[in-house]
Amino acid sequence: YTIVTDLTASLGSAALIIFAVLAIAYRSLRLGLIAIIPNVLPLLASAAYIVITKQPLEVVSVCCFTICLGIAVDDTIHFMSRYLEEFKHGGSHASVIQRSFREVGTGMMMTTIVLVAGFSSVVTSDTRDHRVFGALGVITLVTALLCDMFLLPAMLAYFDQSRKGIAE
Helix, strand or coil: CHHHHHHHHHHHHHHHHHHHHHHHHCCCHHHHHHHHHHHHHHHHHHHHHHHHCCCCCCHHHHHHHHHHHHHHHHHHHHHHHHHHHHHCCCCCHHHHHHHHHHHHHHHHHHHHHHHHHHHHHHHCCCCHHHHHHHHHHHHHHHHHHHHHHHHHHHHHHHHCHHHHHHHC
16 A cells, blocks of 8 residues: 555655646646646556556556656656757648757657667576566666657647747
């Protein structure tokens, strides 16, 4: 019960901190809110894995969630920073998103591949806690990459319409 309570408080705090830091850094409440979704969904995917495999919520799970959330936010920050930078060069909203993806997409994928390879090696461990940590890490990081590659650009295209007129 204590672990679940701490996890809930931790995830809630992390979501608020991510929102606040990104909203302040990008000077946009809207971008702060947009950034929350692709960073919380990977944690939900890992939580679903725990439920589906009927594993108990343990300290190792909570630690993995916290670590992977920090790693997942990194890709979101790279994409959003590039997205805002590309607006300075003009063009249509769609072309700004495409250029952003071209500039940072490869780096996001390569970083995730390297991290997933590292976490995957832990899955083969004889220690159960290591296997749980590795599996949750892989699930969280792969889901985070997919969210940052597909969901984040779609959300920016749909919800950041006020910036659309600036680019064109």
